[in-house]
Amino acid sequence: MKEQIASLFEAVLDQWMAKGQLTEQARRPVHVEATRDPAHGDFATNVALLHAKAMGVTPRQLGEQLITELAPHPLIVGIEIAGPGFINLRLRADALFEPITTCIAEGSRYGRGATTGRKVQVEYVSANPTGPLHVGHGRGAAYGATLSNLLSARGHAVETEYYVNDAGRQMSILGASVYIRYLEALGHSLQFPLGGYQGSYIQDLAAELIHTHSDALARPIDDLTRTLVSDGEDTKDAHIDGWIQSIKSTLGADWHIPFDLALTRILDDIRDDLTEFSVTFSHWFSEASLVNTGAIDAAIAQLDAGGHLYRNEGALWFRSTAYGDDKDRVVQRDNGEYTYFASDIAYIANKFSRGYDELIYVWGADHHGYITRVKAAASALGYDPDRLTIRLVQFAILYRGGERVQMSTRSGSFVTLRELREEVGVDACRYFYVMRKADQHLDFDLDLATSQSKDNPVYYIQYAHARICRVFEGLQDQPPFDLQRGLANLALLEGQEVLDIAQRLGQFKETIERAADSLEPHLLCYYLQDLAGDFHRWYNGTRLLVDDISQRDARLTLAQAVRQVLANGLTLLGVSAPEAM
RNA sequence: GCGCCUGUAGCUCAACCGGAUAGAGCAACGGCCUUCUAAGCCGUAGGUUGCAGGUUCGAUUCCUGCCAGGCGUGCCA
Missing domain, CATH: 3.40.50.620 (HUPs)
Structure with a gap:
């Protein structure tokens, strides 16, 4: 949905560029985000704020222009300018439930991205x-x-x-x-x-x-x-x-x-x-x-051929200062033994030879001082040091x-x-x-x-999953759950809690993207805590197993989607998703 | 000395590569269980985002300086 909205705005920017009103240099990518405050609609973008200056008008004026030129979209039912120049969009209610439908359809694959073709190694x-x-x-x-x-x-x-x-x-x-x-x-x-x-x-x-x-x-x-x-x-x-x-x-x-x-x-x-x-x-x-295999000899020979080595006091040194290191590093001691660093150099060459687009090293924080020399070695061997990422833990x-x-x-x-x-x-x-x-x-x-207590965040998430499982167990004395009936009746779902859950479900994929791209798994932990909280809140005020079958199945469908995302997320964390606690 | 990291509620931490009124949990106080697990929910209180400048429509976020804390700085692995 975000992508759809963003592309509408991109299209307008394209027109402006074609007409020469906007330069290549001044153009910024359109960023659409879910609003935090319901009063701001469902989605918002700051495009007008970003481009106003370059185009010589105020953000609000530019916003007006954007709105008039924006192609109509069947799901967008409201659009307005607010604050300093944000454009807030309101969507048709059923469009907000789209993440539920997608989640149900994709199941355990929900949240996963399409193949990027990028080959990454994590050591x-x-x-x-x-x-x-x-x-x-x-x-x-x-x-x-x-x-x-x-x-x-x-x-x-x-x-x-x-x-x-x-x-x-x-x-x-x-x-x-x-x-x-x-x-x-x-x-x-x-x-x-x-x-x-x-x-x-x-x-x-x-x-x-x-x-x-x-x-x-x-x-x-x-x-x-x-x-x-x-x-x-x-x-x-x-x-x-x-x-x-x-x-x-x-x-x-x-x-x-x-x-x-x-x-x-x-x-x-x-x-x-x-x-x-x-x-x-x-x-x-x-x-x-x-x-x-002689890989160390070969790597050292390669550095030597490139003029990156010299002898001093009997030892063989790598001129890492040429790549920003504080001091040069010994690769072979005066007694003829290679240092640990020499192995590292050979290992770098080996890794790059295996065709990875990116090499990620996870090191303890005490290895901080080694980052520069390892990157220096990669550079000296003729590889792009930016393909080598080191994360300290x-x-x-x-x-x-x-x-x-x-x-x-x-x-x-x-x-x-x-x-x-x-x-x-x-x-x-x-x-x-x-x-x-x-x-x-x-x-x-x-x-x-x-502690098996509420203070323990992991239990909070697992508990939400177990609760949903328990609800489904309660179906035994009732007419069976019909997923299609549930999907067809999502419009019966009411309340801010439901909208919050749906919106959160829609953010799962981008949370994975963000956590992966920034190499920060903790973002997923916070996401799951938030989702679990959304669910607990809803569950607390809404009985799911009601007599009205259509209403019941709509609610169960939402619960099913939540359970799916909790399970998918916990799996990524290597944490179990218990059916009972 | 030099290099990197971190300073956000009493505590532990968030804040979507600069956005709208800085958010959670714990701790404190007050409520909600004859109904699908109360390992839950609702409410109250709590802030000059270390300090001072700068950049701009807008800064917790970017830049500079200072203050405080942590780590690193071996012919160790």
Whole structure:
């Protein structure tokens, strides 16, 4: 409907341009919006305000001219100029019910856009597989998944990806941690390194290693520790690196046994964890594959050929300052090892080579400093950095009993995503994570999320859905519901509440578009809360199952449309739409 | 120091790429259940949108400066 109205105005602007009254430069797109105040009619546009100055008349004068030249439309029954120059339009009552009809016709597809042909990749979570996901990863997971759903509903071809950091130093530390725990469990006396992974899951993995390999992997402790520097707050990095080196050289090919065990088990755990959270990926991309296929060498060679690299103090540097970075970045250390950033560069090249129109990265807010260098790398590789979008997700702060829950990875006292899910449930968890703008801190109130009370916004929406389901259950003793009869009698619907609902239903699609285009899923949360509120208000004052069959079915048709949109919206959020509560 | 983000009701947050009287929820107060779930609804109260300028018909929104808070600023990953 909006599009129809807008095109009427566009046609007038076209005429003006043809007659030379309006220049290309001064022309603005026509924006039609649903009014907030019923006194302003049903729809309004500010075209007159936008073009008045360029055309040398007052907005109200231009409005008058627009109205007289506007082609008549059978559904527009009122048109007037108001305020500083808004044009308010009033539609025939049955036209306002159009969203109901469309919603019923399209069902679960209602709200989805036509295929855009745009290919988008969303990479998110991508947590190091060195331990279970914690609550910080949870927000990125919920945000990325919901965003992907929205982009898909928007009509884009969406692929999702988890980048597995299975090649870096952190993974070596993980493998070493498991191996040291393994030695410990076999009775060797040693001090577990400060720089190792402390969590109890490491001991579990060591126990599994004993189960499968007995003591076959054990080596004399003195051989392993001979060259180690002492462990301490200042030397823990050197200490654990020493361990890694001695374990690798002593174990030789057997090193991959504890390493692969740890990687496989933890990655499986992460995958299960996310699946239970309704978060799945099209691809799991291995960083190690970039190493093995020579992709890193190739990418670095490409940068070198382009003159973007130089040597300094033995290291190889990328001149990212040429693209606005604060300082140049090392891609290869003086010891010959590539940095993590080198993998990132190869990964960027790999992604672009797969033909996506847009690459979206979802990162934790602590990665803020990496945006510039990654975009710089994309530019230096010859790609358009604007096709690469990076969204930062701020951390969630948990509150329990009004107190902030302290979390520390080091002490192992962090809250895992799994624990959070089990405490508050997937539905509340998914909803709470995305209900706020991603780049803002999120106060996650555990008490509120777990409370089965009216204060809990996710229940408010689900309750509206369940209520509608209950009404339909009440039909059992009555003549069956006839959808066609309902659609034919929509004109019997009365009251401002009904108009509000119909208007809201009509905004579902544009809400999805807006949320997808701005990468802000929280808009959908607010929309669903508003729609649920519209419904509760109507329901409270209107009995649906009345004796008059025509009236009854008209009301049930409206209820059905609301239920459909609530279900469609909740599905996009990864939240269930319960039939009973 | 530099860079980015954020300042809106007592609290947590909205405000449709500049629009009409800045909106919800919670907290406070007062009402509504013999009728489809009261996990609901209605009403009252609550604001100089951090401060000061600028741009314009119009600014919470855009620009500048200041104030306050957060994050980032490793040959770490």
